[in-house]
């Protein structure tokens with residue numbers, strides 16, 4: 188049977204990627220944020236073997252929750268900036284693909300994740316995940332102090348301040364006399380074991396030239412003399428009045444409030460030491476006094492609708508697929524149990540409805556075939572290897588890096604992947620509806636919405652986003668969906684709920700404010716009296732999500748087309764492919780099945796092929812593999828015959844005289860068989 192040549196596309200369309208971001212940094216953090224920025228180049232050398240600990244936020248710059256959390260982390264880092272000789276507050280951006288190996292090695296599959304690495308850590312195994320409340324900054328500081336105290340007890344690092352309680356025998360005079368003259372302030376924190384507020388204060392002010400900080404229990408004689416009514420109590424003594432505290436806390440103070448109070452004293456002392464006047468307030472020449480005091484609050488200007496964001500771009504879809512396959516899924520070092528089930532459901536869904544060219548669909552066909560065979564678990568390494576193998580076999584249908592067109596944000600860390608993922612999910616639901624609307628056996632929840640839900644819940648590394656979506660499936664009664672069109676409408680509504688919730692949020696791109704979709708400017712009929720008309724929205728969604736643009740995609744000249752006949756490769760030709768060329772999933776299934784059958788027929792017809800792995804013998808390499816086989820076959824025979832001839836020649840050289848004598852003897856004997864001479868006589872006649 189002759190297959191149409193174009194059905195057997197063997198290697199296709201290399202995407203040439205539009206450079207979108209230039210050199211702009213993808214980091215959420217800036218130099219003034221008091222965090223140390225780690226990356227793949229400096230992570231190991233900074234963190235391992237260091238005399239200080241590291242408290243690291245593994246974050247993803249596109250993750251809305253991380254964008255939201257950033258101010259908290261900056262505040263925390265600023266509060267702990269004086270702890271840096273003991274513990275350094277740091278960040279690493281896992282959305283930057285170059286850092287992926289580090290984040291994968293540390294098993295980071297949800298963002299943001301905080302980890303503490305003790306001083307002299309040796310490997311990733313020394314990192315301890317922080318499980319406390321990361322929004323309660325003072326208590327998180329105490330938890331870090333607890334880590335530090337444990338390290339102090341275990342290692343006694345010589346450069347650290349003494350993270351220990353004051354012995355009960357030490358009196359106030361001894362403390363003052365042990366202090367250097369520049370230390371004008373003595374701070375004492377009175378509290379009970381485990382002394383965390385006190386230790387945090389000691390760590391924070393241990394290197395300050397003006398302060399000596401100590402910790403003591405309430406049973407200590409100094410505490411007995413001056414302690415306030417609440418614990419922990421803060422006492423601040425000044426050198427000019429060494430025997431009576433200048434400040435005694437009367438009510439509960441957090442560790443940060445204590446630090447602020449101590450800072451007030453330090454500022455006063457530093458001012459006295461430097462004799463410098465406080466810096467004057469900045470005054471703009473010619474400005475009225477009230478302008479300086481209170482600048483008018485900026486009024487929110489209406490950002491005009493940017494229609495470029497409302498295009499479904501193949502490059503956004505392909506970039507989202509690339510990022511999902513190579514970064515998001517293999518964040519889990521081992522994929523098993525419900526994670527494996529969720530992955531199988533999602534990849535199968537993509538096999539059926541993924542938008543894109545034939546090679547993209549073939550990639551998901553093959554990935555699905557492989558994934559469904561994995562019974563117990565898949566390691567991140569084997570997943571990455573399988574995706575890379577399929578990419579190579581199919582001529583790299585997905586781009587090597589994520590590049591965004593309609594999903595491009597005004598900053599490199601805004602929009603991007605989640606925008607591409609929403610677009611992909613909507614395109615999938617639209618394709619599912621288009622294919623299945625007349626299929627009475629179609630189950631919209633089981634076959635489409637639940638695989639989407641499970642994938643988001645288990646694999647969207649923006650942890651809070653995933654949880655919010657999960658709650659939405661409960662609140663919006665996913666289980667009640669029955670009509671095929673509801674696969675589109677349920678997701679549309681869910682997305683609009685997210686848009687509503689995030690409007691004005693820190694994660695919103697100011698150039699692309701969140702709106703309800705579709706805007707009246709996109710679909711005039713969809714909104715009547717401010718209310719969406721679902722029938723019209725459905726029609727709009729079908730139009731919108733099937734009109735896939737190819738901006739930024741350029742077909743490279745020359746991809747291969749292989750023609751088969753009777754299970755044999757007839758010819759391989761070079762053709763061009765319009766990047767818009769798409770193929771229906773059913774056709775891809777038939778194509779892949781036919782090719783698999785033909786390959787099997789080839790193997791059955793030619794048992795010589797049995798020793799070769801069918802998997803590695805992809806259809807694209809069939810022609811070259813065949814001729815390679817033939818050459819190997821001839822070469823082996825050539826070598827065997829050559830060796831036999833050489834061996835015969837050597838033997839001949841070695842026994843030359845004997846050979847000829849034997850030859851003559853034998854022939855003589857044969858020539859004169861009737862001779863009365865016995866063979867022994869003949870031998871004695873010829874053999875010397």
Ligand SMILES: Cc1cc2nc3c(=O)[nH]c(=O)nc-3n(C[C@H](O)[C@H](O)[C@H](O)COP(=O)(O)OP(=O)(O)OC[C@H]3O[C@@H](n4cnc5c(N)ncnc54)[C@H](O)[C@@H]3O)c2cc1C
Nearest residue numbers: 251252496497602605606609652655656679682683694704
């Ligand atoms: C499942 C999921 C849950 C998320 N949860 C959170 C969260 O809890 N907190 C957080 O900060 N971020 C969350 N995000 C990210 C957030 O929704 C946006 O993706 C991100 O802020 C980027 O927004 P965007 O402006 O690019 O548009 P997106 O909201 O990403 O939308 C992408 C494109 O889809 C189209 N579109 C918009 N609305 C609809 C709709 N209703 N129906 C069909 N098409 C539409 C538009 O063309 C738009 O440009 C989540 C993302 C996903 C995928």
